[in-house]
Amino acid sequence: MTGKKKGKLTKVLDYLKHEDPFSKGVAFCPGCGLELLLRFIPQVLGNDIVITGTPSCSAPVLLGQNNQSWHTLSYFGTLMTGAAANATGLARYYRKAGIKNTVVCFNGDGTAADIGFGNLSGAAERNEPFIYICYDNEGYMNTGVQKSATTPYGASTTTTPFGTASKGKNLRRMNLALKMAMHKIPYAATATLSDLGDLAKKLLKAKEAKERGFAFLHVFAPCTTGWGYAPENTIEVCRRAVKTNYFPLWEAINGKIRMTKTVKKPKPVSTYTELMKKFAHLNEADLQILQDDVDYEYCMLGGLSTLEAECHIPESVED
Amino acid sequence: MNIKAEAKAKAGSQIKVITGNAAAAIGAKLVRPDVVAAYPITPQTEIIEQISKFHANGEMDCELITVEGENSAMNAVMAASLAGGRVFTATSSWGLVFMYDAVLATAGARAPVVMVNVNRETPGIIAVSCGQQDMISTRDAGWIFLIAEDCQEVLDLVLQAYRLAEDYDIQVPVMVHYDGFYLSYLSEGVDVPFQEDVDRFLSVLNDQPERTKLVPGGKLGCGTHGILGGYLELRHKHVSAMERSKAKFEQIDKEFQEIFGRSYGGQIEEYRMDDADVVLVGSGSMCGTIKTVIDEKRDAGVKVGLLKIRMYRPFPGEAMVEALKGKKAIGVVDRSLCFGFKGGPIYTELKAFETQLDGSKMVSFIDGIANTDITTANIGQMIDATCDLAEGKDVREVTWVSYPEAQEEGGL
Amino acid sequence: MSEVRFHGRGGQGVVTTSKILANAFARTGQFGASFPMFGFERRGAPVTAFGRFSDKPVREKTQIYNPDILVVLDPSQRDSEAVFDGLLPGGMMLLNDSDITVNVSHDNLKKLGIIDANKIALEEIGLPIPNTVIVGAFAKMSGLLEIDPCCDALQDYFSDKKLSANIVCVKRGFEEVKIFDF
Numbered sequence: 001m002t003g004k005k006k007g008k009l010t011k012v013l014d015y016l017k018h019e020d021p022f023s024k025g026v027a028f029c030p031g032c033g034l035e036l037l038l039r040f041i042p043q044v045l046g047n048d049i050v051i052t053g054t055p056s057c058s059a060p061v062l063l064g065q066n067n068q069s070w071h072t073l074s075y076f077g078t079l080m081t082g083a084a085a086n087a088t089g090l091a092r093y094y095r096k097a098g099i100k101n102t103v104v105c106f107n108g109d110g111t112a113a114d115i116g117f118g119n120l121s122g123a124a125e126r127n128e129p130f131i132y133i134c135y136d137n138e139g140y141m142n143t144g145v146q147k148s149a150t151t152p153y154g155a156s157t158t159t160t161p162f163g164t165a166s167k168g169k170n171l172r173r174m175n176l177a178l179k180m181a182m183h184k185i186p187y188a189a190t191a192t193l194s195d196l197g198d199l200a201k202k203l204l205k206a207k208e209a210k211e212r213g214f215a216f217l218h219v220f221a222p223c224t225t226g227w228g229y230a231p232e233n234t235i236e237v238c239r240r241a242v243k244t245n246y247f248p249l250w251e252a253i254n255g256k257i258r259m260t261k262t263v264k265k266p267k268p269v270s271t272y273t274e275l276m277k278k279f280a281h282l283n284e285a286d287l288q289i290l291q292d293d294v295d296y297e298y299c300m301l302g303g304l305s306t307l308e309a310e311c312h313i314p315e316s317v318e319d
Numbered sequence: 320m321n322i323k324a325e326a327k328a329k330a331g332s333q334i335k336v337i338t339g340n341a342a343a344a345i346g347a348k349l350v351r352p353d354v355v356a357a358y359p360i361t362p363q364t365e366i367i368e369q370i371s372k373f374h375a376n377g378e379m380d381c382e383l384i385t386v387e388g389e390n391s392a393m394n395a396v397m398a399a400s401l402a403g404g405r406v407f408t409a410t411s412s413w414g415l416v417f418m419y420d421a422v423l424a425t426a427g428a429r430a431p432v433v434m435v436n437v438n439r440e441t442p443g444i445i446a447v448s449c450g451q452q453d454m455i456s457t458r459d460a461g462w463i464f465l466i467a468e469d470c471q472e473v474l475d476l477v478l479q480a481y482r483l484a485e486d487y488d489i490q491v492p493v494m495v496h497y498d499g500f501y502l503s504y505l506s507e508g509v510d511v512p513f514q515e516d517v518d519r520f521l522s523v524l525n526d527q528p529e530r531t532k533l534v535p536g537g538k539l540g541c542g543t544h545g546i547l548g549g550y551l552e553l554r555h556k557h558v559s560a561m562e563r564s565k566a567k568f569e570q571i572d573k574e575f576q577e578i579f580g581r582s583y584g585g586q587i588e589e590y591r592m593d594d595a596d597v598v599l600v601g602s603g604s605m606c607g608t609i610k611t612v613i614d615e616k617r618d619a620g621v622k623v624g625l626l627k628i629r630m631y632r633p634f635p636g637e638a639m640v641e642a643l644k645g646k647k648a649i650g651v652v653d654r655s656l657c658f659g660f661k662g663g664p665i666y667t668e669l670k671a672f673e674t675q676l677d678g679s680k681m682v683s684f685i686d687g688i689a690n691t692d693i694t695t696a697n698i699g700q701m702i703d704a705t706c707d708l709a710e711g712k713d714v715r716e717v718t719w720v721s722y723p724e725a726q727e728e729g730g731l
Numbered sequence: 732m733s734e735v736r737f738h739g740r741g742g743q744g745v746v747t748t749s750k751i752l753a754n755a756f757a758r759t760g761q762f763g764a765s766f767p768m769f770g771f772e773r774r775g776a777p778v779t780a781f782g783r784f785s786d787k788p789v790r791e792k793t794q795i796y797n798p799d800i801l802v803v804l805d806p807s808q809r810d811s812e813a814v815f816d817g818l819l820p821g822g823m824m825l826l827n828d829s830d831i832t833v834n835v836s837h838d839n840l841k842k843l844g845i846i847d848a849n850k851i852a853l854e855e856i857g858l859p860i861p862n863t864v865i866v867g868a869f870a871k872m873s874g875l876l877e878i879d880p881c882c883d884a885l886q887d888y889f890s891d892k893k894l895s896a897n898i899v900c901v902k903r904g905f906e907e908v909k910i911f912d913f
Contacts, residue, residue: 006394009540015388047536050535063542064543065546066543066544066549067543067549068543068544069540071541074534074535074538074539074540074541075537075542076401076541077541077542077544078394078424079394081390081394081420081421082394082395082420082421084391085356085386085393085398087398088391088394089354089384089395089396089399089400089402089404090398090401092382092384092395093382093399093403093406094352094402095382096404097353097402097404098384099534107404118388118391119388119391119394121387122387123391125387126385126386175698183674208597210685252667317626334757336750336754336757336763336765336887358899456874469792498792500766501766502792504746504764504766504767504769505766505792506749506750506753506754506764506765507753507762507763507764508757508763544808602790605792608788608790608791608792610790611791652750688771693793694793695791
């Protein structure tokens with residue numbers, strides 16, 4: 001695959017083999033990263049996916065209203081607390097009934113990392129046969145920008161506001177994708193919107209992996225409204241998140257981690273934070289804490305990705 | 320009539336001495352579910368152990384999901400049900416509470432889920448003991464609630480629950496309740512139906528129009544934002560389906576009798592009610608003991624009967640009024656509490672029909688909470704008090720039968 | 732109807748004893764109901780179970796306060812007042828004890844059966860679990876059951892070698908119980 005060299009744009013479009021099932025004008029904020037992601041998924045995976053969603057930024061578009069809908073996908077609107085269990089029920093019934101299926105459990109970080117983490121972890125532990133996608137906008141954007149477990153150190157949100165006695169969130173973020181990889185599931189990966197070819201490949205790998213069990217994708221999806229950057233900068237925010245190693249791109253097969261993109265000379269995290277308001281109040285010392293956390297996570301990933309040389313990682317038992 | 324005779328001739332069964340929990344598990348096996356989700360909690364655990372055993376032995380061909388908590392159990396079966404599957408799960412007490420959001424969502428989605436709830440106390444004083452407070456706390460979740468008196472009825476109600484839940488005109492989830500400890504661990508003879516008869520009993524469901532199902536590529540969603548008229552339409556349809564379920568349950572009871580030879584009377588069971596002057600109203604395992612005491616009282620010339628509630632949601636108001644109208648006095652036995660009303664929850668609800676009862680007087684008895692035994696002596700005391708009421712004597716409105724201190728404190 | 736209260740300790744198979752008896756009664760066309768006193772189940776903790784056996788359906792769902800028959804699997808409880816609590820006149824007691832001398836008494840006790848069920852169980856199944864021996868001894872002492880339904884009932888609880896060994900236990904219990912009338 002890596003040997004083939006094609007123009008970047010053509011390569012991404014090659015992955016879009018299916019129609020966009022969404023209507024042309026939808027109720028997302030202008031510049032929303034989530035919209036690009038949501039339109040992208042069925043174009044890569046097919047319009048015959050069954051997608052589940054919860055109250056979140058995705059809800060106004062995914063759920064529709066009364067008997068009206070923004071899209072033609074088979075869709076299950078549910079609660080944040082049990083989304084992975086809903087997807088489990090669907091996938092298991094389809095398996096029992098012999099119905100070919102790709103169930104996509106599509107949730108924000110509030111569901112994935114906070115309130116619904118228990119059942120996400122449970123579904124992964126049981127190796128349930130579906131794809132779980134977390135679109136991570138680092139907080140509860142739909143309810144008006146509150147902090148979640150993936151909100152980074154220093155970020156100002158409405159529940160961790162910057163003030164005379166506060167520098168924003170005073171805790172380091174949870175690394176959800178790494179936690180999921182540690183469930184030793186067939187497939188776990190990170191992706192973002194500045195690297196759509198990488199995202200498309202990972203979606204297809206996830207679809208293939210779900211035949212063997214649980215597939216998890218963690219997609220970094222910036223929020224223009226909640227983070228305070230210009231709508232046209234969504235892709236640039238993603239790009240810099242990757243280039244600073246703030247959000248490294250990797251995948252893990254049965255818990256075996258591999259970097260899918262290595263940044264040769266990572267830029268300082270300040271080149272990422274300077275793009276948005278949520279970090280604007282941080283001084284150099286505060287930024288250093290964020291930088292240290294980014295470095296720490298990257299170092300940990302590096303160590304894990306070279307573990308193979310040190311020890312034998314058993315293949316996952318197939319169902 | 321011919322069909323009836325043929326049915327009876329064909330019906331087969333075998334008596335097995337099993338617990339209420341085992342009866343529930345066997346019922347679940349006999350309906351051939353597609354998906355079962357299981358999480359253990361005392362006193363329900365034996366149900367899912369039995370089902371796991373059936374599954375491991377190849378006797379049950381279902382997807383068995385050993386979830387990480389009750390909330391996931393309900394979410395998994397709700398979704399599997401909306402996708403088109405027949406589903407089963409079981410819980411109790413805190414488990415029911417932990418899945419409460421999904422219990423509500425399941426009802427709103429009109430997913431025909433069947434769940435067994437083994438009644439156990441829920442208040443914060445951790446009581447590993449019998450009580451109906453878990454049932455009462457979830458009574459208006461939008462589910463049909465059925466209550467069993469003994470192990471046989473546990474099994475029979477599980478079978479009947481599917482006929483109700485999956486009926487095209489109903490499509491409402493059904494919860495089968497029975498008393499924890501008193502029935503969950505009670506071993507007694509149960510007439511276990513043969514598979515072919517259960518298949519025949521359920522085959523009616525295959526002949527009705529197919530319900531809407533969520534399938535891949537189906538261009539169909541469930542769980543939209545319901546607002547204003549759209550929301551009201553669905554809520555009203557839900558209420559109407561609940562009302563229809565009353566007559567449907569009566570009809571299912573008759574069809575059940577034709578195949579299995581057992582009838583319970585539908586929404587309510589009336590025991591020695593015809594010429595009764597006074598009546599106890601009860602539900603669940605206490606009813607067996609009440610019947611025994613009634614027989615003794617009848618021998619002594621006391622005209623007393625029992626009205627047993629089998630369907631608690633929707634509340635069988637019309638059937639109860641019909642049966643109770645004109646009785647001199649009614650004593651309602653509650654195994655749970657409601658706040659601000661002093662009397663028990665079922666008593667309070669029946670009170671709403673007081674004007675239709677042609678002057679029947681009513682009293683409330685609270686007993687059986689946290690495994691306090693509803694003894695024959697306690698029931699005798701309740702019947703005596705209700706008789707006193709019938710004779711116009713002064714009887715306190717609410718009696719905590721096993722806790723006389725409540726009366727001494729004077730508050731109630 | 733006979734109301735029976737069982738006293739023993741966790742691990743002795745107290746509840747199973749009453750279940751097997753209910754099962755045996757059902758096999759004769761009669762009715763049996765068995766249930767444990769509720770509490771945390773732990774090996775070694777005192778356990779109480781109840782059994783109601785009758786030729787008519789058993790409807791009561793309460794604990795037993797006035798038993799006709801006491802079955803004591805744990806010899807250390809033989810003198811406990813709680814064991815005799817509520818025993819009806821004409822009552823019977825079955826005692827699992829290595830000491831065959833009659834040293835229990837109660838005004839209402841009219842018949843006593845003693846059997847060293849632990850010893851028999853050790854010999855036949857290799858474990859000091861007296862429950863199936865007690866089943867056989869109960870049938871003999873009470874006169875309420877023949878031996879056959881008791882042996883048949885074991886099929887629902889045991890299989891293979893364990894089944895045949897426990898059938899021997901039931902039979903030995905039936906044959907070896909010492910009965911004393913007062």
